[in-house]
Amino acid sequence: MNESQSNPFGKHSGVLVRQGAPFNAGPAPELLVRSFITPNELFFVRNHGDVPTVDPAAFRLTVDGLVRRPLSLTLDEIRHFPKTTVTATLQCAGNRRLEMMAVEPIVNELPWGTEAVSNATWGGVPLRDVLAAADPRSRARHVAFTGLDETERHGHRFCFGGSIPLDKARGPEVLLAYEMNGEPLPPVHGAPLRAVVPGYIGARSVKWLQTITLREAPSDNYFQAKAYRLFPPHMRPESVDFEQGLMLGDFPVSSVTCAPREGERLPAGPVTVAGWALAGGGRRVERVDVSVDGGTTWTIASFASEEAPWGWRLWEARLDLPAGDHEIVCRAWDSAAHTQPESPAHVWNFKGYVNNAWHRVRVRCG
């Protein structure tokens, strides 16, 4: 193991480990904006259980439920479908939870900063081709994924899972992936096979995929039916009514300043501000604005990377900062003219999901 891979699972030393077991980690923000594609050794990890050991020869993907032709596919049979690649950013629904925790404490959830997001080129089979082979019945409305990773909640031990609407599953962008950035999918990212659902919260891109079940209703797995819901602001763990939570899938536009870092000291004068912006659901990031006067006036950032329909956009802005303390604020706009809310207090929820408030970095110049 070399110096740059001193973290578990081959991760770079610049990866911040938020939890050892299960392993949860993401890259230092300033490493994220170095390249449009996040190298595998930097790509964030959000796991709910230990990484399962899978024997590729014994592996079978089951496709069942509301289908006319249930399937049990070996890895070779999966690779026999036409292969495609999609560049897509995955983001954990809990990314930027730390900013919400500063508004009011959030218990039993990972204190993600801005690092639970990364962009890769995924190689695999379009899910719709496998679904077509299984021939869904007309009643089917949702596609449920179950992984091989076990976790425990409220005294029950079960495998991680979730679901997406069948209409979404039929999009050409949704893959069963066995490659990540041209390499075999690493174990910590779901080898031998994972779902990749671009434009949806990361939790729907189920890793170590073992079963695909066509259903009338969304998955009844804990992580679809109870967790990963957006609850009203007054709700708390002790008062939760799960039915009042919005099941998260598609997510709202967000942006983050990665450089300079929070608390950084800089010489007064010109400074280049850099970050990423991401829209959900296939919408496009149209513009990123940066302010140093609390949102009274804005500088329009320029895009600093190539563009892919399901990928983030890296951006840069050149500011001239006099000596003193400054707060750098950024916000993005998507192609439906959605922008970000001003304050995490306005979108706070007790699970700390989808915080997309204006992002703020405080620096001292001179």
Next chain:
Amino acid sequence: MNESQSNPFGKHSGVLVRQGAPFNAGPAPELLVRSFITPNELFFVRNHGDVPTVDPAAFRLTVDGLVRRPLSLTLDEIRHFPKTTVTATLQCAGNRRLEMMAVEPIVNELPWGTEAVSNATWGGVPLRDVLAAADPRSRARHVAFTGLDETERHGHRFCFGGSIPLDKARGPEVLLAYEMNGEPLPPVHGAPLRAVVPGYIGARSVKWLQTITLREAPSDNYFQAKAYRLFPPHMRPESVDFEQGLMLGDFPVSSVTCAPREGERLPAGPVTVAGWALAGGGRRVERVDVSVDGGTTWTIASFASEEAPWGWRLWEARLDLPAGDHEIVCRAWDSAAHTQPESPAHVWNFKGYVNNAWHRVRVRCG
């Protein structure tokens, strides 16, 4: 003409006329929430020119541009395609401009309150069926509509027009409509034929449709190329760079309180607050929140109407208001967890488009 239709074009006396020629008008907000479907006599009108006189017998719809089979269709031929109906809300991109004008004046634009929005059941032909008959070439990416209504801008006289992406045009929800709420399409709403593009700003639902042109690029009509763009906050008419504006189509989630009205005096005690909420692009309105303490705490509204995939949702909340002055604030959330920005100052733009800030109504109780 009876008392309730004392406005031009058969419009109800409760319709507020913002401009006589061209005719621009919309219903008093409290009339809007009386029914899920807006009656034709109340439906808002946004016209850019005079209502053209069309001879139905001589009328032809032209489909041209990047197609293998250019078409020239009579009304009878259009009615020969299978008919469908879609319930869809249309909203002018300038709805709620008045709240932006209170932040900073906006010149040469209509001062819409909250009335430039209505919901109808449209009957007609799916656009995709007509496109399929014309057989688009593989280079085609956009579908441009041109109306028969003439207008003038900067010394040029031309017909109103706009375009939508071909992918959107192929959605089953996009119609060439000749019926509105079960009646023949009224002249002021585009008879004999109009586009209805659910989930997009109203300007793309071109009325008095005469030509559909398949193109590689969006329409070069003034109302696509220059107007109906979302410009950055610092831009003004004299400094406009059209290329820096986002071409509006899909629009952001919004909600409005229609009852009680602004400035209304109410008895102290229980009050029912009612309004509408609307999401763009086929996203669903998931929740509406109402606050009387400036957004510190929120009451969850209940939905008060049926639901249609492309329609608004009417909502109600029961509040208990003590004697004194109150500001009732509402905001909605869509299925991608987008919510509304707090202040119109944060989304102000010199054309006054897509204001979706928290909506505020001030009342006095007791």
